[in-house]
Amino acid sequence: MTDIRGQVAPGFEAVADAFESNFTEHGDVGAGFSLFVDGEEVVSLTGGVADADGRPYDEDTLQLVFSTTKGATAVCAHLLAERGLLDLDAPVVDYWPEFAASGKEQVPVRWLLTHETGLVDTERRMSLDEALDWDTVTEALAESTPLWEPGTQHGYHAITYGWLVGEIVRRVSGRSIGEFFAEEVAEPLGLDFWIGLPESEQHRVAPLIPMSAVPEPMMLAEEGPGSDDAPMSLIAMLEQFLGPDNLVGRALTAPGGAFAEEQVWNESRVWSAQIPAANGITNATSLARMYSSLVAETDGVRTLQPETVDRAIVPQVSGPDSVLIFPIPFALGFMTHSDMSPFLGGRSFGHGGAGGSLGFADPDRRIGGGYVMNKMHMGLTGDPRNIALLDAVDRSVT
Numbered sequence: 001m002t003d004i005r006g007q008v009a010p011g012f013e014a015v016a017d018a019f020e021s022n023f024t025e026h027g028d029v030g031a032g033f034s035l036f037v038d039g040e041e042v043v044s045l046t047g048g049v050a051d052a053d054g055r056p057y058d059e060d061t062l063q064l065v066f067s068t069t070k071g072a073t074a075v076c077a078h079l080l081a082e083r084g085l086l087d088l089d090a091p092v093v094d095y096w097p098e099f100a101a102s103g104k105e106q107v108p109v110r111w112l113l114t115h116e117t118g119l120v121d122t123e124r125r126m127s128l129d130e131a132l133d134w135d136t137v138t139e140a141l142a143e144s145t146p147l148w149e150p151g152t153q154h155g156y157h158a159i160t161y162g163w164l165v166g167e168i169v170r171r172v173s174g175r176s177i178g179e180f181f182a183e184e185v186a187e188p189l190g191l192d193f194w195i196g197l198p199e200s201e202q203h204r205v206a207p208l209i210p211m212s213a214v215p216e217p218m219m220l221a222e223e224g225p226g227s228d229d230a231p232m233s234l235i236a237m238l239e240q241f242l243g244p245d246n247l248v249g250r251a252l253t254a255p256g257g258a259f260a261e262e263q264v265w266n267e268s269r270v271w272s273a274q275i276p277a278a279n280g281i282t283n284a285t286s287l288a289r290m291y292s293s294l295v296a297e298t299d300g301v302r303t304l305q306p307e308t309v310d311r312a313i314v315p316q317v318s319g320p321d322s323v324l325i326f327p328i329p330f331a332l333g334f335m336t337h338s339d340m341s342p343f344l345g346g347r348s349f350g351h352g353g354a355g356g357s358l359g360f361a362d363p364d365r366r367i368g369g370g371y372v373m374n375k376m377h378m379g380l381t382g383d384p385r386n387i388a389l390l391d392a393v394d395r396s397v398t
Contacts, residue, residue: 002028005058006045011396018392019045022385030057030206031373032284033389036292037397038366039299044285050206050374062192062204062281063372064265066353069195069280072290073162074113074312074333074351075303076169076180082308086172088113088332095171102145112164113333114316116154118146119164120247120323126256128264132273134176137255138167147247148322154330155322158251159259162277165333178274188301189289193282196274205281206374207266208355247323252354278353284370291350291361292368309363313349342382344394356383360390365397 002023008016015035022028030050035043050057080086086095088110093100099107104117111117122140130136141163148155157164166177173180178196186193194201253260264270271281293303304312315329315336328341334349335341343350343360344367350360355376361368371386 002047003056004045004047005056006043008045009042012043014392014396015043015389016045018388019047022388023048026385026388027375027377028373028385029209029375030061031371031375031385032057032059032061032063033371034284034288034369035393036288036296036298036368039292039296041285041288046284055206057206057374059283059285060204061206062197062201062283063206063357063374064208064271064279064281065287065357065359065372066265066278066355067158068287068351068353068357068359068372069275070161070277071334071351071359072181072185072193072195072280073165073169073177073276075185075290075294076177077109077113077165077333078304078308078312079184080169080172082305086168092168095168096142098139098142101143104146104150107150109168110316110332111150112161112168114154114330115157115161115321115323116317117150117157117164118148118153118155119144119160120147120155120157120251121160121254122256124256126258128258128270131255131258132269132275134163134274137163140255141167153322154317155247156251156324156328157277158248158323159254159275159277160251162275163255166274166276176274177276181276185290185303186286189286189293189299189303191282191286191290193280193286193290195276195280197271197279197281199268199272201281202268202271205271209375210262211355211376211378248325251323282370282372284372287357287359287370287372288368289370290368291359291370292366295361295363295368296366298368306363313347313363340382342387342390344390352383352386356385358383358386358390362397367393367397369393 019033030048032046046058048057050061092107123144124140169177181195292298293301313331317330326340329336329338337343337348344362348362352358358371
């Protein structure tokens, strides 16, 4: 039986039940979930094990959360906009002149946040070492030609989003995205949340457990449920079904194919780098506290003002995504509620990450929540574990 730790306020027992069921019914190995309502933490749960040695997955455990990082990066951009330092409607070149190359001189900053620039990858091929160097990647993005005319369609910039938005933050603030987030968001709230993890904290990280099974319809013909063959990686599967030049494969391995091997995300040098679309490292309570601070005063802090959040969460795009194919109504750096990006209905918003992690908020019910885990599940949207938790939250908060 899985060891579950933490506290649950009266009235939130259904959330605790859903969290425990994720271990028995959905294969969770180590995970955490936190929920804030009106700025107070009402659910704080961890459970399972963090690694192969059986280290408990507890409140001290940290987790890489992939694209859930994008929400933190978006918060940084909106902070600058709220302070009058960044105009989201201004051309990117006002802040980043080199971006004008290859016909991008009219691209407004907001299109970086809404995945409309067509820069889902760089033209330049890259090694992992090159991809971990900030200037190398941003220079390559600035010189690259968009894959479509900017503004004419949208497509998920799975990894390049972070350098695009992060370079704007750096040019405006004079600080790297990791430094800006640490000083302006994490420190005021007391978060264990980093974009660029210090070496001193790396012993706390729970390594990601790769997807060990795929849905039967996606298995190769010679594989079956009882096969001893290793399952296909997500990238190999995409190439099998969509062809080797599919945009989603390029987006997920960008820049220039540097992240084609999934195991690199468990390397300490990747944790230490600043990849602000994909390598945020945190825990459930910190993720939930950040989102709570967007919709309610939390520990005396309101990270963004209500009017800023109202503008940030208005859907900006609709229809099929040119990379992911299915529709996700992206707002300015956040996903909003839809069948393909389920949150809590209404104006709820947030961002999920590959494998299942999720940060979310509901401004009307003043909810902020976070789910993190080490066992990755297949899928680019939705996950039975976070969906079960969201359903329980929805039933628990009127």
